[in-house]
Amino acid sequence: MKTITIRYFASIREALGTGSETVQTSATTIEALRDELIARGGIHAEVLARGKAVRVALNQIMSSEAAELIDGAELAFFPPVTGG
Template sequence: MKTVQVRYFAAIREAIGAGSETVQTGAATLAALRDELIARGGAHADVLARHRAVRMALNQAMVDETAPLGENAEVAFFPPVTGG
């Protein structure tokens, strides 16, 4: 198990009701962490669901969900953002 800091932004933060949390996880990748969070059910399952477009960052760098997850990592989840 490893400890990671998970941050939520924009509509994801609003739905979950928190901007961040510390998570104990056995996940090896961001995809596995996302699946663990989805398995919690409730708001996590709704906003992080696989059919939803969710962007991810690892240690403040944009990555895809195959990125390996290390101890004390900072993971951010946020919806796609468009400008105008």
């Protein structure tokens, strides 16, 4: 099992009502951990659903969901940023 710190930003944080959590997981990739979070159902399933535009960063580096998770990693989920 790995200990992963997850940070949520912007509208995702607002929807979940929390900015961070620490989880124990056997997931080996970001994709697998996202699937675990979606499987919780409820608001997690809604805001992290497949097809939703969600960006991820692993240890503060933008990453694809294929990136491998290591124990102690920090994962961040946030909506795409737009500017004007």
